[in-house]
Structures are given as C-alpha cells and as structure tokens.
Amino acid sequence: MDFPIRVFEKWKMVCLKCGLVQKVSKVWRCKCGHPLTLITRMEDIQLDPLILTERPLSLWRYREVLPVVEKSIVSLGEPLTPLIQLDLMGLESCFIKLDFLFPTGSFKDRGSSIMISAAKLMGVKEAVEDSSGNAGASVAAYCAKAGISCKVIVPSYASGSKLLQIRAYGAKVVVKGSRSDAANLAMQEAKKGTFYASHVWNPFFIEGTKTFAFEVWEQMERKEPDVVVLPAGHGTLLLGAYKGFLELKELGMIENLPRLFGIQAEGCSPIVDRLHGGSESEGSSHLAEGIMIKDPPRLDEMVKSIVETGGDALTVGDHEIKENWKKLAEKGLFVEPTSAASLAGLEKLMKERLVDRDESIVVPLTGSGLKTPQKIARLIS
Structure with missing residues (x-):
C-alpha cells in the first residue's frame, strides 16, 4: 500500500556511517549494514511555546516535530510523565522523571507510540520485534491498538512476567536462544517484507523517545538541565534525549545542550570500553539485564551523543543498584532494578566529581x- 509521502516531506532518512540519504520509507537498515536515522528539516518547523499551554498534557503536544498525522495516531493515553524533585545525596536540584508511568509500564511507550503510528500510516498489517521484555510488551500493546498483527521474538532468559504481558496483548511469542539469535530471526522475517518494529533499528522509535527532552524542557520552565543521567543498553532513551535537546537548540528554545551521562552494567559496557579503552571492571549483572547489551548497533551514535555534550559513561555493579533501588523504594518509588542503575550512576558521578552539587540534574x-x-522479591528477602 502506498502512503502519503507528503507527511514525511520534513524528514529524510540518513545513514550516519556512510552518509547515504534517502526518502522516508519502511526501510530500517542502510545498504552498508548500519542503522538509519530520521533527520528533521528544522527550518520548516514552527513550535510556538504559547500554543503548547493550550494542548493536552501528552507527548502528542509536540506534534510539529513528530513524523505523524493526527488521523494515524495510535495512542494509549501517553501522559507527560511527572518530573519530581527529590532530596538525594545533598543535591540542590535533583529531578526524577517518572517514565515508568506510561501505559505499559516503561519509557518504551514513547518510541512505540510514534513508530506504530507511522506503521499505521504506511499501511502496515504485520509487524515483528525482538526484545527481552519491555520493548516487546510496548510494541505488542500498540500493535493491538492499531489492529496490526504482531510477533515478538524473545531470548530464552526473558522474564516470565514480561512474556505474560506480551501474550496478554495478543501477540505471538517465539522463544529463540540468545538475544542475538532472537534478533537474527526477526531480521530474517523483516527481510521477507514484515514491518520491523524494532526499538533499536527502526528510526521512528527514536523520534518518540526524543519527546523526553521536550517534556523536560517544558517542565523545567523552558530551560535545559545541566546534566541528564540515563541508563544505556541499546541507547534508545540516550539517543532520543540527545536528538530532542539538539532540536530544541536548533529551534532557539535552549542555549546549551545538557551533559549526557550513560550508565552501564559492570561486565557489559561497550560505551565505557570505547571511551576509556577497556572495561572498568569484570563481572556480570543479575539486576540490570535491561542494559546488558554487548554489541549495540547504534554504539557510534551513543558515543557521539556523549562526547558532543561533554558527558561521559561509567559502570555500576549490582550492589550499587540494589542500594539505590532501596533508596527509591523508601521515597515511594517502585521501579524495576534496571531503573535504579541511573541513580547508582549519579552517586558514582558525585563521588568522582564529574557532577557538581549545585547543578540541575535529571534522572529518568x-x-x-x-x-x-x-527479582524484587529476592531483593527484599
């Protein structure tokens, strides 16, 4: 089915590796084998801050910078997630963004809502995704809402509770060996013509996660924070934050990009390895499987986003994650352990004096x- 290319006339698909530029389509990988990125023609974008105050409190309030049209929107009521200030570590301005309050329970709904909306606009009937949990559940939910048949291929170690959630939305679940085995099988299906609703490879997904930056900007009285500390596995939130803040700067809404810090798990830290010439430590995390990605396809992009903002990357261990998970629970915040890795990372950044106490800091x-x-039952037992 043809789709109205005019909808995407303000965007182009670019391979940041080889430089190939092409029109927007269902294609998810460049001929050179690297991921594609959607680049927005910012000179054609007009975003009036005053108009935003009249719109619903949803990520769709930023529709001028999103590659969708109203008739194709697939929504489950995505809110502007709360940004709350917490008294932590003696910091003067530490803000926690509650992205676990999305409809399926994770930030992945930012990306899925835009990606599946684009899929609907392009007439997609079948989609395939590979995921170890949260992304699969999110894609399955939005496909269900859109009436798109969905298959999610998961590794053998995927969480039982997350598999239950995926199945509840009516998606077909296929269990296939390792994480790379699951990805390879999904790619094989995508090559046959099935829409690849990948939270990693599909460029529309990052168009959704960039709304994180727009929300933070608006919630901080239309200013950028000094520092953002994010978990970094495949890097979809890190890259979305970078793209969003970059677009805000190009729109003249902010003066500077916040420093972005990527937090990785001990024993699986490709960004840290790239930046610092080797792993900081040896080991394997049992609490942060969500960011245990050894060979992320967008590694070059993640490193670039950190370097260009003056940030850095570091690792945290399970003991640090556990202690910070407890701190969050004591503040009334019930999150999965992987989420606590960012707070553990902030604590380490403070100890290493990479962040100052008087800076404004955002942690999702x-x-x-x-x-x-x-897993949480084991944590508290």
Whole structure:
C-alpha cells in the first residue's frame, strides 16, 4: 500500500556511517549494514511555546516535530510523565522523571507510540520485534491498538512476567536462544517484507523517545538541565534525549545542550570500553539485564551523543543498584532494578566529581517494579 509521502516531506532518512540519504520509507537498515536515522528539516518547523499551554498534557503536544498525522495516531493515553524533585545525596536540584508511568509500564511507550503510528500510516498489517521484555510488551500493546498483527521474538532468559504481558496483548511469542539469535530471526522475517518494529533499528522509535527532552524542557520552565543521567543498553532513551535537546537548540528554545551521562552494567559496557579503552571492571549483572547489551548497533551514535555534550559513561555493579533501588523504594518509588542503575550512576558521578552539587540534574526512572516481581522479591528477602 502506498502512503502519503507528503507527511514525511520534513524528514529524510540518513545513514550516519556512510552518509547515504534517502526518502522516508519502511526501510530500517542502510545498504552498508548500519542503522538509519530520521533527520528533521528544522527550518520548516514552527513550535510556538504559547500554543503548547493550550494542548493536552501528552507527548502528542509536540506534534510539529513528530513524523505523524493526527488521523494515524495510535495512542494509549501517553501522559507527560511527572518530573519530581527529590532530596538525594545533598543535591540542590535533583529531578526524577517518572517514565515508568506510561501505559505499559516503561519509557518504551514513547518510541512505540510514534513508530506504530507511522506503521499505521504506511499501511502496515504485520509487524515483528525482538526484545527481552519491555520493548516487546510496548510494541505488542500498540500493535493491538492499531489492529496490526504482531510477533515478538524473545531470548530464552526473558522474564516470565514480561512474556505474560506480551501474550496478554495478543501477540505471538517465539522463544529463540540468545538475544542475538532472537534478533537474527526477526531480521530474517523483516527481510521477507514484515514491518520491523524494532526499538533499536527502526528510526521512528527514536523520534518518540526524543519527546523526553521536550517534556523536560517544558517542565523545567523552558530551560535545559545541566546534566541528564540515563541508563544505556541499546541507547534508545540516550539517543532520543540527545536528538530532542539538539532540536530544541536548533529551534532557539535552549542555549546549551545538557551533559549526557550513560550508565552501564559492570561486565557489559561497550560505551565505557570505547571511551576509556577497556572495561572498568569484570563481572556480570543479575539486576540490570535491561542494559546488558554487548554489541549495540547504534554504539557510534551513543558515543557521539556523549562526547558532543561533554558527558561521559561509567559502570555500576549490582550492589550499587540494589542500594539505590532501596533508596527509591523508601521515597515511594517502585521501579524495576534496571531503573535504579541511573541513580547508582549519579552517586558514582558525585563521588568522582564529574557532577557538581549545585547543578540541575535529571534522572529518568524507566520501568515499573511491577515488571519484575520475582527479582524484587529476592531483593527484599
């Protein structure tokens, strides 16, 4: 089915590796084998801050910078997630963004809502995704809302509670070996013509996660924070934050980009390895499987987003994650352990004096504790 290309006339698909530029389509990978990125023609974008105050409190209030049209929107009522100030570590301005309060319980709904809306606009009937949990549940939910048949291919170690959620939305679940085995099988199906609703490869997904930056800007009285500390596995939130703040700067809404810090798990830290010439430590995380990605396809982009903003990346261990998960719970915030990695990272950044106490800092909490009840039961026992 043809789709109205005019909808995408303000965007182009670009390979940041080889420089290939092409029109927007269902294609998810460049001929050179690297991921594609959607680039917005910012000179054609007009975003009036005054108009925003009249719109519903939803990520769709930023529709001028989103590659969708109103008739194709697939929504489950995505809110502007709360940004709350917490008294932590003696910091003067530490803000926690509650991205686990999205409809399916994780920040992945930012990306899925825009990606599946674009899929609907392009006439997609079938979609495939590979995921170890949260992304699969999110894609399955939005496909269900859009009436798109969905298959989610998961590795053998995927959480039982997350598999239950995926199946509840009516998606077909296929269990396939390792994380790379699941991805390879999904790619094989995508090559046959099935829409690849990948939270990693599909460029529309990052168009959704960039709304994180727009929300933070608006919630901080139309200013940028000094620092944003994010979990970094495949890097979809990190890259979305970078793209969003970059677009805000190009629109003249902010003067500077916040420093972005990527937090990774000990024993699986490709960004840290790239930046610092080797792993900071050895080991394997049992609490942060959501960011245990050894070979992320967008690694070059993640490193660039950190370097260009003057940020950095570091690792945290399970003990640090556990202690910071408890701190959050004591503040009334029930998240899955992977979410606590960012707060653990902030604590380490403070100790290493990479962040000053008087800076404004934003830390997203990315997944609900309801996602991993068995793991949390072990934490508190």
